[in-house]
Amino acid sequence: MRLAGNHFRGTHLAALRRVERGGRGRLFRLRPWSFRGGPDERSSVTAQLDSMYPTRVDFGTVEEIHRAAAAALPPDVFDFVEGGAGRESTLRANRAAFERWRILPEPMSGVAVPDTRTALLGMPLEIPVLTAPFGGDALFNPAGHPAVATAAQRHGALSIVPEAGSFSYEQVRAAAPDAARIAQIHPFAHAPAVAERVRRAGFAALCVTVDCAVGGFRTRNMGNRFDPDMRHFGGNLTGRDGAPGVAEVFGHLLKHGATAWNWADLRAAAAEFRLPWIAKGILTPAAAEIAAAAGAAAIVVSNHGGRQVDPAPASLEMLPSIRAAVGPDIPILFDSGIRTGSDIFIALALGADAVVLGRATIYGLAAAGEAGVSRVLELLTEELRTLMILSGAATIADIDGSRLLAVRE
Numbered sequence: 363m364r365l366a367g368n369h370f371r372g373t374h375l376a377a378l379r380r381v382e383r384g385g386r387g388r389l390f391r392l393r394p395w396s397f398r399g400g401p402d403e404r405s406s407v408t409a410q411l412d413s414m415y416p417t418r419v420d421f422g423t424v425e426e427i428h429r430a431a432a433a434a435l436p437p438d439v440f441d442f443v444e445g446g447a448g449r450e451s452t453l454r455a456n457r458a459a460f461e462r463w464r465i466l467p468e469p470m471s472g473v474a475v476p477d478t479r480t481a482l483l484g485m486p487l488e489i490p491v492l493t494a495p496f497g498g499d500a501l502f503n504p505a506g507h508p509a510v511a512t513a514a515q516r517h518g519a520l521s522i523v524p525e526a527g528s529f530s531y532e533q534v535r536a537a538a539p540d541a542a543r544i545a546q547i548h549p550f551a552h553a554p555a556v557a558e559r560v561r562r563a564g565f566a567a568l569c570v571t572v573d574c575a576v577g578g579f580r581t582r583n584m585g586n587r588f589d590p591d592m593r594h595f596g597g598n599l600t601g602r603d604g605a606p607g608v609a610e611v612f613g614h615l616l617k618h619g620a621t622a623w624n625w626a627d628l629r630a631a632a633a634e635f636r637l638p639w640i641a642k643g644i645l646t647p648a649a650a651e652i653a654a655a656a657g658a659a660a661i662v663v664s665n666h667g668g669r670q671v672d673p674a675p676a677s678l679e680m681l682p683s684i685r686a687a688v689g690p691d692i693p694i695l696f697d698s699g700i701r702t703g704s705d706i707f708i709a710l711a712l713g714a715d716a717v718v719l720g721r722a723t724i725y726g727l728a729a730a731g732e733a734g735v736s737r738v739l740e741l742l743t744e745e746l747r748t749l750m751i752l753s754g755a756a757t758i759a760d761i762d763g764s765r766l767l768a769v770r771e
């Protein structure tokens with residue numbers, strides 16, 4: 363008996379190859395959950411998955427996937443994903459900021475097959491997209507980050523593997539070695555030891571989360587008395603062999619940063635990293651300049667999806683001034699609020715080199731595991747490609763500020 367997933371994988375890869383060759387393959391027509399054989403070919407595993415994920419359908423839009431995630435998750439877990447800090451002004455601002463920009467059409471542009479390829483720190487990207495590091499992934503789907511990274515790999519994207527995930531760095535990397543190349547860490551005393559561990563595991567870069575000296579004031583979680591099983595955050599936090607334990611790391615995050623680091627601490631630790639590192643959580647030009655001076659090879663302009671300081675500026679509002687401050691040479695990743703292909707286009711036009719998908723990835727994972735994440739990536743990429751054709755951007759480098767119009771709300 364053949365598993366449906368194998369059918370899907372084969373079909374999908376064939377379509378991807380057609381697209382790579384510039385052929386007529388249409389990714390968005392694929393039906394991830396369709397079967398070539400009759401109903402008796404459905405395995406018992408598939409039947410079990412059906413009962414766990416009743417929302418497994420051929421999703422037409424990211425918004426459908428969002429609704430499916432809401433239906434699949436217990437309400438307090440969905441609130442943990444969906445919520446922000448404080449009164450959630452920043453969470454709303456992250457989305458609203460995209461409404462202030464329009465993309466200028468270019469009639470008769472002559473672009474038929476846009477090239478979405480780019481690279482980050484020497485790592486090739488078929489699309490300018492990375493999946494975000496998020497902890498507690500098995501709360502959303504038992505397949506967790508291995509499924510996320512596998513979907514990313516299928517699309518030629520990269521996946522940032524979190525320290526507080528449900529699976530170890532090594533497990534995620536083994537699932538998808540071409541995508542799982544960046545390991546996220548929190549800047550505490552154990553950082554150089556973690557850097558050495560992930561370097562040995564074959565990771566090519568570190569992502570240091572610099573905006574999380576303490577977890578934000580997450581109002582929904584407090585209202586829900588949210589009390590997740592912390593083992594879902596413990597894939598790397600074993601407390602064995604020099605690794606920190608769950609209690610140690612979350613003690614820092616929850617108890618107001620007992621050992622909060624400053625830039626000098628990070629700079630000193632980074633001298634031992636032996637890997638390029640990316641500073642994630644930069645929201646001001648001043649912080650971007652300091653991060654670059656401290657040796658960051660790239661930065662992530664991010665307000666952590668509105669989950670830390672509230673009210674903080676929207677990530678998108680700060681992106682142009684941060685790009686201006688650091689100049690053209692340092693790679694800038696952008697996150698917080700990306701939900702559509704047009705959002706990706708706008709972020710790239712305002713100075714980002716690639717975008718990072720947080721909740722959009724989680725919606726796909728919760729709704730349908732690897733296939734759900736894959737569908738999110740497929741939909742966003744297809745919209746981006748469409749916009750590149752219609753606006754005359756043949757390559758990612760062609761997506762610049764000249765293609766946007768700023769509007770008043």
Ligand SMILES: Cc1cc2nc3c(=O)[nH]c(=O)nc-3n(C[C@H](O)[C@H](O)[C@H](O)COP(=O)(O)O)c2cc1C
Nearest residue numbers: 443494495496497571666667697698699719720721
């Ligand atoms: C449920 C959840 C868990 C997260 N966990 C982490 C984490 O462990 N480390 C980290 O650097 N960022 C974490 N983030 C933030 C994301 O990496 C990313 O910055 C954010 O989700 C981007 O905003 P978006 O969700 O609007 O795309 C988390 C986000 C969510 C929604």
